[in-house]
Amino acid sequence: MEFSQSDDHNNLSLTKFESMLKTNNVLFFDSGEFENIIYHYLEIGKIALAKKAIKMGLGQHPTSVTLKLFQVEIYVLEDKLQQADKLLDMLYLLEPANEEIYIQKASILSKRDEHQKAIDTLMIALRLIDSEDDEADIYALIGMEYLFMDQFENAKDYFIKCLDLDNEDYSALYNIIYCFDFLCLNSEAIEFLNQYLDNNPYSEVAWHQLGKQYCTLKDYKRASAAFDFAIISDDTFVGAYLEKGKVLEKQRKYHEAIENYKITLALDEPTSFALLRIGNCYDKLENFDLAVQYYYKTVQEDPLLDKGWIAITKFYNKQHDYQKALYYINKAINIDCENVLYWKLYAQINHRLNFLEEAERGYKKTLDLGNYELDTWLSRADILIQLGEYEASALNLIQGAEFYPETAEIEYRLAGIYYSLLESEKGSYHLKNGLLLNPEFHFIIEELFPNVSKNISVRAIIMTAKKSSN
Template identity: 75%
Template sequence: MEFSQPDDNNNISLTRFESMLKTNNVLFFDSNEFENIIHHYLENGKIALAKKAIKLGLEQHPSSVNLKLFLTEIYIIENKFKQADELLDELHIVEPTNDEIYIQKASVFSKQDLHEKAIDVLKSALSLNQDEESLSDLYALIGMEYLFLDQFDDAREYFTKCLMIDMEDYSALYNVIYCYDFLDQNEEAIDFLNKYLDRNPYCEVAWHQLGRQYFTLKAYDKALSAFEFAIISDDSFVGAYLEKGKVLEKKKLYAEAIENYKITLALDEPTSFALLRIGHCYEKIGNNDLAVQYFYKTVHEDPLLDKGWIAITKFYNKQRNYQKALFYINKAINIDGENVIYWKLYAQINHRLNFLEEAERGYKKTLDLGNYELQTWLSRADILIALGEYEASALNLIQAAEFYPETAEIEFRLAGLHYMLHETRKGQYHLKNALLLDSEFDFILEELFPSVLQKPSVQEFISNNRK
């Protein structure tokens, strides 16, 4: 449906309509006015007002197909698929060549995950006499339905048809490349983009996408050239400068990367991504003062960006300024207490500061949030041993063994713990397993359980069971 009335007329209609709602005085609007009013409310998410406008519109224009199509749209939004389907069937009898009826019918199927039926309906609409714009819309809708079905070859075919109608349909271009990306067909994407650029050589979007494909293949020189052509085509294209900066980083040309990232700050609102990358580049060239300044700017720009807080924390970690590292990771945790990377860093920093209770708490939270790396289990176990919490450490290691069975590092620790708990038979069982798995880890006993290793019975057991 087209909405071509001048904005001033639309505003007058809206004002009259809303005035009518307040006064309860019924005013007359022609069907086009109602269509524009309803379209405005739907575009702005004002569903209740859209429904009122449809109701009043149909009272004044009961035979209007377009107003009834808006009603089906409301039905679809409210998941009233049966009512929508029945009304669409009625409208199809009245206007069998109205492509909007087919589109809405397809939407009913799509909303119910019946994507193949939606495709069949949309393909039926293609047989109608269509102008190029309508055909392009239908091709795009069919392409999206194929995407829902993960049928990327078919989706790409229909998005390509959109480009054959309009070379500057960048939404279709992005979707074509998305299909290639999902199928890991980078070489094929490059061939497609080069052919596209032969026909549309100043398309900055295509050059940008070509650069991304070369970047994925680690062909950095070709990627750099593509991004430079994108910038030549549009010297205000922020995305091209960002991608060029990433390539320059890969080529270890950090000063040039900084220059490109800074251009994006001048062209548009600062982005946390650009600020963060500038910080990392300064760190690479040894300018720590500017590096940390940009890390601060990153978290100021976007306090929810975990990479910013992680960058600051790791920066101070490298400087061995653990107190400052702990200060910033605590700030990060206060913002997002469910971020597993934050808790892992929190645990490691407290461990380095020998704040064992806090370190143990951090490792436990890390495990609770689903980080099941072996080192996390072992670090927590070792801290519990240092705290004299032998039973808790043993329980932690038994849980770890479910994820890492037959692991010598776990078995040696369990052996030492059971000896410390005076459970000799269990200690011997785990010690035998440990020696069979990898006797080179026997230093664990010396480091964590020296009193156990000094026992003659343990030394004899090790001697008898060593490979």
């Protein structure tokens, strides 16, 4: 709900209203002033003040339909849909040709997931409006309803209608490209953007989006050119420099990538993304001193960015400085103890350092947090075997087998565990399963259970399987 408003008059009304709230003196405002005050507070998200203005406005202008429509908007925001419906029904009797009534009704229907009904209602509103701005707003609402229903082709068509009415409606442009992306129509998106750029050659947003489409198709030469045009159109466009940096990285032009990322640091507040990418580039150039400096800057800039902590940990891992790697992954875990990637690295580093109890704890936590990769189950099982915790290892492998049934690596380990526990019948069962699944993997028994591999019955089962396969 937008109103034409004089900034000076509006500011005066706001100052007068807020002064009144502080002094508890009741002042009179005309209905237009209340409308502008309420609209202002809704725009900046101060709902409590908007509600106060609505209450006071309706107290002074009880017959104002516009103020009552604001009340409907508040009801919808607060999910008081029944009250909103009731008030709208009353307003419909007063002004059946008021398009805002249909727009608010559509909003209620949308909240109830009745998106097709919301679209039908917005179509009625469309017939009642008399300005292009309002028409574009309703097209955008219809487009969003189609998005909610995953009808991306229809959504795209309505966002294109918005763009036809206002070629600088970048929200519509982004939504159009989102639809093309979801429909995997990258070539069609490129054609659309090129047509748009024929009429709007200095649209940095369109050039930026065109570059991203070329990136998806791995056409890095054209992508780089598109980002160059975005920068020519607006040489302060940080997003274009970032994307160009990523393209240059793909082309292994690390020095040029660093230059583009550094421009973003000069144009705006440093971002952890740019700092991390610079660190990665220096890492690839084997300039390890500068690489680690930028990794440090990344985690200082954004301690919650997991990619930063992972980068610095992996950096020291590659340098075989496992103590430092462990130090930094511990710092990361202290900041976010529910990050599964941190725990996986924690487990792997402790494993390399032969801190078996800590490594086992790390793998267990990784599994508890939902990382069910096969190597996680196997690594934890192997550590438990080394620690002599055969029953715990067997339980871990049985749980893993629920996710990876008929997996030779699991079967051989279970065979070795049960033979070690002198449960030969179970051991034989799992050994035969392993040999059926992959006879080449029987070396697992020799590596993890050297004593079991010398067992006469175990050797006999393996020899029999070999003869059968020949």
